Amino acid sequence: MPISYLDFSRKLAAQLQLYPESEALNLVDWLLEYHFGLKKVDFLKFMEEKDLPEAFWQDFEKLQSGVPIQYILGKAPFYGRDFLVTPDTLIPRNETEELVYLIKSQNPQSGLRILDVGTGTGCIPITLSLEMKAPEVYGVDISKEALQIAEKNRDLLHAKVSFSQIDILNQTPDLRDLDMIVSNPPYVPLWDKEEMHLNVVDHEPHLALFVPDSDPLIFYRVIGEKGKNLLKKGGRLYFEIYEKAAEEIQSLLEKQGYDRVTIHKDLNGKDRMLSAVKP
Template sequence: MSLSYQQLVKNWSIQLTQYESTEAQNLVNWLLEHHLGLRRVDMMQFLEEKDLSKELKDDFYRLKTGEPIQYILGKGPFYGREFKVSPATLIPRNETEELVHLILKENKSSNLRVLDIGTGTGCIPITLDLEMKNSEVFALDISIAALEIAKENAKTLHAKVSFFTCDILSENPELSELDILVSNPPYIPIEEKGQMHANVLDFEPDLALFVSDEDPLIFYQIIAEKGKKLLKSSGRIYFEINERFGPMVSGLLENLGYHNVRIIQDLNGKDRIVSGHLSG
């Protein structure tokens, strides 16, 4: 049986009931492009049933269960590059691209020393290394499985990033004289689980998402405290944050003696980044 590409997208997207119509169509297009090499510009092309492989149909079934397409395909886009992902890592998101873009815009000097804490796929340090001039970039994570993915991404994308295992809550990185400290740490309190989509809850790693309700700012507190020793006197700190915590994280930095502390909103108008300078 033959059907048009357009009809296939329509038939499949209406089955993705957990997504809005436009997002569902985008996901089906992404899946078909991956398997068939076809894009939306090919919508008038007709397909035969035999063109739809078992692997494609199996992947569509996984999509219907709510599994993120990045895990299905094993990759996701970030800042114009493809990054390998796995269930051990968070999926790179647009908000984190905004964080990286801000760092690049505000730090144009060469030979900067940078540390990313809680690196996941390595999308932050790898991008910074590739976009900065002669930078020296380090990244840490508590998850050995995540670090393996990050190392693969660095190798594939030809980035020079030094990765190491570290539990930032209980260990001190053996680094100093950093120009930039950046982190997108776990920042979702357990109490917010009920407000989250199943495709995040059921598939992305709890370790990288959640903090206790009793101490939701623990990572910001510990990282900012250790940042005072890790950073040069002229160093800068950048955090991605839960939109609820802007004033609290900025107040935390100010109480620790950071200067020029700012809350920056993302493209959706939500508080998303807090930054500060170690000296005034």
């Protein structure tokens, strides 16, 4: 017997107790669309619980346990494109889209040489490759598994990005005269772990999330230092930053000799991005 889609979706959402009600409803819509290939408006025309395949219920159980839906579906949207994701990669987020938009809006030139440090899914360098004017783009990461996903995303989206495995804390890319270095590095201190949502802490790669409490700015410091040799004069640094440490990161880069070190707010008014210029 057909049932109301709204009633059914609310029934399922109520079982996703890890999430606020509005987010749970969105996740149910997303999972139903994935399994049926139909939008919410199509479901309003019919809905019979018996029509739901076993695979849907298996995925719904994963959702209930806290597995992020992007890992269940194997993909995540970013800047209007779908990127493959696995538990070896961070899930692309809206704040990082804002970082890409900032970079694009401030750099209309063509042929820029760009390095992304800690590339993960490759969402930043691939998007810059596709959105900017004929850039030369490189991406590095310590994780071989993450780089394999980045390369798949590059090929699927027909982008031009050169990826390589580098531990930025102990190695330096063999590049010079870069116009830009961009990074969304690990930046969450371990002491802040308890404030994070369990589905992030339990499922996303800690290697890409956390930094030691004893040296929480380690990646900003190291990338800033190496940037002085990798960037050309007038080259720019762009970071996604930990909002609780925005002023500390700004001060760090100013002490390293960078000019115009600027904190940028995201759409929620949080200090989430930073740009700087090599003098």
